[in-house]
Amino acid sequence: MPDETKPPASSPPEAEPKPTADKTVPLGGVKATTSGSVQSEAKSGEPGGVPLPGTPPTPDPGLAPPPTSPPLKAGSAPAAAGTPTAAAGTPAAKPAAPAKPAAPVPTAWNSPMVAKLKAQFGSGMEALTYLGQNYMTVDRSLIPEILQVLHNDEQFDYCVDVTAGHYPQREKKEFDVIWILYSYARNERIRVKTQIGDGESIPSSVPIWPAANWLEREVYDMFGIKFDGHPDMKRILLPEGWKGHPLRKDYGILQQDNEWVQINLGIESGQ
Amino acid sequence: MTEPTSSLSHLDVEEREKPFLDANELVINMGPQHPATHGVLRVILRLDGEKVLGLECVIGYLHRGVEKIAENRTYAMFNPYVDRMDYVAAVSNGLGYCEAVEKLLGVEAPPRAQHVRVILTELNRLTSHQLWLGTHALDIGAITPLFYTFRDREEILKIFEKYCGARLTTHAFRIGGLQYETYDGFEKDVKNFLTFVAPKIDEYEELLTTNRIWVERTKGVGILSGQDCIALGVTGPVLRASGVKWDLRKAQPYANYKNFDFEIPVGQNGDTYDRYLVRMAEMRQSLRIIQQAVDALPEGPIMAKVPKVMKPPVGEVYHSIEAPKGELGYFIVSDGSTQPYRLRVRPPSFVNLQALDKMCRGQLVADVIAVIGTLDIVLGEVDR
Numbered sequence: 001m002p003d004e005t006k007p008p009a010s011s012p013p014e015a016e017p018k019p020t021a022d023k024t025v026p027l028g029g030v031k032a033t034t035s036g037s038v039q040s041e042a043k044s045g046e047p048g049g050v051p052l053p054g055t056p057p058t059p060d061p062g063l064a065p066p067p068t069s070p071p072l073k074a075g076s077a078p079a080a081a082g083t084p085t086a087a088a089g090t091p092a093a094k095p096a097a098p099a100k101p102a103a104p105v106p107t108a109w110n111s112p113m114v115a116k117l118k119a120q121f122g123s124g125m126e127a128l129t130y131l132g133q134n135y136m137t138v139d140r141s142l143i144p145e146i147l148q149v150l151h152n153d154e155q156f157d158y159c160v161d162v163t164a165g166h167y168p169q170r171e172k173k174e175f176d177v178i179w180i181l182y183s184y185a186r187n188e189r190i191r192v193k194t195q196i197g198d199g200e201s202i203p204s205s206v207p208i209w210p211a212a213n214w215l216e217r218e219v220y221d222m223f224g225i226k227f228d229g230h231p232d233m234k235r236i237l238l239p240e241g242w243k244g245h246p247l248r249k250d251y252g253i254l255q256q257d258n259e260w261v262q263i264n265l266g267i268e269s270g271q
Numbered sequence: 272m273t274e275p276t277s278s279l280s281h282l283d284v285e286e287r288e289k290p291f292l293d294a295n296e297l298v299i300n301m302g303p304q305h306p307a308t309h310g311v312l313r314v315i316l317r318l319d320g321e322k323v324l325g326l327e328c329v330i331g332y333l334h335r336g337v338e339k340i341a342e343n344r345t346y347a348m349f350n351p352y353v354d355r356m357d358y359v360a361a362v363s364n365g366l367g368y369c370e371a372v373e374k375l376l377g378v379e380a381p382p383r384a385q386h387v388r389v390i391l392t393e394l395n396r397l398t399s400h401q402l403w404l405g406t407h408a409l410d411i412g413a414i415t416p417l418f419y420t421f422r423d424r425e426e427i428l429k430i431f432e433k434y435c436g437a438r439l440t441t442h443a444f445r446i447g448g449l450q451y452e453t454y455d456g457f458e459k460d461v462k463n464f465l466t467f468v469a470p471k472i473d474e475y476e477e478l479l480t481t482n483r484i485w486v487e488r489t490k491g492v493g494i495l496s497g498q499d500c501i502a503l504g505v506t507g508p509v510l511r512a513s514g515v516k517w518d519l520r521k522a523q524p525y526a527n528y529k530n531f532d533f534e535i536p537v538g539q540n541g542d543t544y545d546r547y548l549v550r551m552a553e554m555r556q557s558l559r560i561i562q563q564a565v566d567a568l569p570e571g572p573i574m575a576k577v578p579k580v581m582k583p584p585v586g587e588v589y590h591s592i593e594a595p596k597g598e599l600g601y602f603i604v605s606d607g608s609t610q611p612y613r614l615r616v617r618p619p620s621f622v623n624l625q626a627l628d629k630m631c632r633g634q635l636v637a638d639v640i641a642v643i644g645t646l647d648i649v650l651g652e653v654d655r
Contacts, residue, residue, distance in 0.1 A: 103584030104377065130586050131374060157501050160591070161617040165604055180589055180602065180617070184501065184515070187522055191589065211504025214625050222338075237331035237654060246339055247613075253336075253343050 106130040113154055121146060135191035140173075143194055144203040147179065151208045156181040156190070159209035162216055164223045166249045174198050175225055179205065179212075201226035204233075222247035239264070295320050303332050307410045307640045310650030314627070314639065321635045326628050330621075333654035341614035346372050346581045347446060349611070354440035356616065357652040359402050362395035362431075363594040365444045370525055371590035371601035372446045373575075375583040383571040384448035385527040389564045390461060391434070391443055392526070393557040397468070398427045399595035399647075400550050400557075404475060407547075407644035411488050416478055423471045430460050447577035461565045465558055472554050479547070489543040493630040493642035496541055503629065504622045507597025509646060512549040513541030519593035526592075530567075531560045543645040550647075582609055596620050596647055616655060620648040 109127040114136070117125060124139035125146070138146055150156040160180040168174055173195035182189045196202055204227035205212045216227045217236040224245035227233060234240060241264075243257045254271065261270045302313040311332035317324045337356060341349045353368045354361035366388055373379060380388065405420035428438040433454055435443050443449070479485045495505065497513040510517060518535045520528040536552030538545030583605040591600030597619030606612040623646050630642045 104586070106586070131377075131588055133589060135587075159504055160598065161589075161600060161602065161615070163602060163615045163617075165613045178602070180600070184517060189523070189589070191587075209504070210502050211622060211625065214621065235331075237334045239331070246336060251339075253339055 104131060109134045109136070117146065117149065120149070133189070133191070135193060137193045137195075140194050140196050140200075140202065144205070144208075147192065147205050147208055150181060150190075150192070155183045155185040157184060157209075158182040159205065159211045159215070160189070162205065162212050162219060164219045164225055164247075166223060166247065168249050170195070172197050175223060177202055177219070177225060196225065198224075201228050203228050204230035206230055221245070224248070296324070301639070303329075308643060308650075309406065309648060310653075312624075312643070312648070312650055312653070314643075316636065316639065318636065321637075323631045323634050323636065323639060326631055326639070328624060328627060330624070330650070330653050333650050335655065337655040338614055338616060341611050343610065345609045346583070346611065349614070350444075350446065351440070351442045353616075354442055355651060356618065356655055357399075357594065357596065357599075357620065357649045358439055359649055360395050360399040360595045361440050362391050362443050363399075363592065363599065365442065366392050366526065367590065367592040367594065367599045367601055369444045369446050370592065371588060371603055372581070372583065374590050375586065375588045375603055375605055376446070376577065376581060377584075378447050378575045378577055380448040380575055381572045382527070382569045384444075384573045384575075386564050386568050387449055387453060387573070388444060389526055389528065389531070390561050390568075391431070391441075393561045393564070394427050394430065394461075394464075396557050396595045397554055398424050400554050403550065403595075403644075403647045404547075407641075407647075408479065408485075410640045410644045411485065413479065413482070413485060416475055419471065419475060419478070423468055426464050426467060430457075430464065433457075433460070445574070446581065448572070448574035452573055458565050458568060461561060465562055465565075469555075469558060472551065472558075476551060480551075486544065488637075488641060489547060489645075491540075492543040492634060492638045493645060494540065494542045495626055495630050499626070499629060500541070503626045505597070505626050507593070507595070507619055507623065507647075508546055508549045508553060509597070509623055509626070511535060512538035512546040514539055519591060519598060523591075525590070528560075531563045533559050543641050546645045580609055582607055591617065594619055596649070596652070597623055618652045618655060620646075620650075620652040621655075624648050624653055 106128040107130075109129040111127075111134075114127040117136075118127075121138070121142055124142045125136050126138075127134070127136045129135075158181065160182050161178075163178050163180075165176040165178070166174060167176065175196050175198070177194050177196060179192040180189065181192065194202070202225065204216055206216065206227075207229065213231070214236060216230055217232070217234065219225050220227065220230075220233060221235040221237055222245055235242065238246070239260065242260050244251055244255070246255075256270050258269060261267060297318045299316050299318060300313065301316055302308040303311040305312075308314065313329040313332070315327045315329065317326065335355070337352055340352055344352070350365065350368060353364040356364055369380075401420040401424045405417035405424075408414075408416040431441050431443070432438050434457065435441050435451055495503075495509065495513055497510070497515045499505075500510045500513045500515060506517075514537055516535050516537045519525070520533075521535060533556045536549050536556065538549045583603075585605055585607045587602070587604045589600055589602045591598050593599075598617065599619055600617030602613075602615040602617065603611050604613040627642060627646065630646075631639050634642070
């Protein structure tokens with residue numbers, strides 16, 4: 001995996017179709033691809049990983065004119081790249097790598113509404129802006145109340161979406177649950193995000209927005225997050241009785257509930 | 272909606288309303304293989320004679336795990352997949368996806384690309400509405416509109432085919448702009464089409480708007496108030512027919528819609544007939560937009576500078592557009608790698624379909640067909 005992510009970074013034009021093409025093949029095998037790419041994010045900024053000890057001067061222009069040195073390495077380095085030598089090279093090049101894109105960072109989101117909510121809920125929430133989009137990260141314990149306040153007092157009357165994300169690398173709170181809200185009166189869109197752990201449940205927002213009904217069922221179906229107080233908490237897209245929640249990161253892309261397939265479809269496998 | 276949570280317990284015999292208590296009560300199953308469900312939608316109906324007491328939708332027959340696929344493809348590789356969700360409005364899906372990724376990457380498509388995008392997207396809105404009209408009228412018993420709309424829709428598909436080689440799943444846009452420059456005679460084709468189709472829309476209206484059978488079958492059927500729409504998250508023409516003047520092209524303009532002059536048609540009664548009128552008016556507005564876009568089509572590049580290997584910076588973005596069926600949103604989480612860490616599609620059909628139960632209660636079985644038609648769902652998008 002690390003070998004594959006390297007070429008795109010070091011020799012742009014022709015090399016990269018290969019890794020992507022390669023990826024399609026192994027994806028069946030392991031869901032490791034995604035988690036792999038998570039790690040590669042740390043590594044991939046680092047074509048510096050490639051420069052062997054002999055080329056310390058290059059890191060500066062390192063990324064911009066890679067053609068000078070990488071061609072040699074592209075051939076020779078990948079074999080050795082993952083090995084200790086790479087580790088030696090990395091620290092030197094690291095500062096150069098992130099400099100490439102002036103990546104935007106989330107900044108604080110200040111508004112009268114946020115001030116009001118902060119006064120009410122205190123430190124349990126953090127309000128940020130990224131790419132002009134406002135969102136707040138709130139503590140799990142605030143969840144029904146803050147949504148209720150947003151709906152009743154702040155006119156967020158339209159629940160656009162309820163969804164989730166799985167971050168298995170986080171220790172306790174593996175899941176993000178996200179509400180995307182919109183206010184017709186203010187023409188404003190915000191996101192509310194909270195974190196919960198595996199096996200934990202979260203209060204349903206159906207009493208606040210009936211629209212959340214199917215959306216929460218889909219989150220349950222795909223991630224296995226239960227919503228307390230939901231009127232009909234069951235699967236929606238997958239058949240009842242299916243085992244597993246496919247959008248979890250540990251669920252492989254070709255994985256399926258073979259037992260269900262054999263019993264209900266009468267075939268050996270769905271592949 | 273006044274009693275938000277009660278809608279789900281309608282299959283519970285204890286809970287039903289007293290006036291409906293009757294030995295004739297019947298639970299029947301409609302679909303998933305049924306011509307009027309527009310795909311593989313299964314509806315479990317609880318009936319008292321011909322009257323609908325409640326219903327429950329069973330969906331997922333067309334589930335392909337699009338969001339899971341996205342996590343295993345690069346940003347560019349996933350682009351063709353979005354065409355397969357709402358397959359009668361593939362261009363809109365592509366526009367929403369490309370713009371979401373562009374936002375994440377911090378690039379903007381050049382003006383010429385934006386104009387061509389608007390032209391193709393609005394043409395696609397027309398095809399979607401035409402297909403809706405033909406099939407919806409067919410469900411209700413008017414066969415002729417189907418032939419008329421499919422005949423005229425063909426002209427748009429020909430333009431798509433000449434432009435990008437595909438008629439339905441077009442994959443017309445690329446992240447950062449367009450893959451193809453327009454072909455010779457594109458503008459002429461589009462202008463010819465506009466003059467060709469304007470009288471045709473009048474023709475559809477002549478067939479239906481004052482047709483007594485049509486009016487009887489649609490007026491007062493499947494009423495949804497503006498408040499109910501908002502509570503249930505319903506968007507698109509269904510929302511506008513209930514009197515809420517809200518269109519993302521105006522409310523939060525994307526692409527370059529703010530440069531074009533058009534109106535948002537709204538209805539008053541929120542019934543099937545008003546939804547029909549709103550969509551007919553929308554078709555005419557689309558023609559207006561296309562006319563302006565093609566008249567002012569600028570010269571210039573069609574692709575912004577986009578890295579060959581797209582690695583958007585770590586972060587999240589939500590971007591939504593006004594698809595023919597409502598708000599189509601993409602929520603993308605990037606971890607800085609070449610593949611989305613998480614990609615969520617907010618499908619308009621899926622959310623709108625939730626309102627079916629509310630709209631059908633107290634109506635007749637035959638009206639369920641009309642209401643499914645008027646919601647304009649595409650199961651490929653409901654199930655993804």
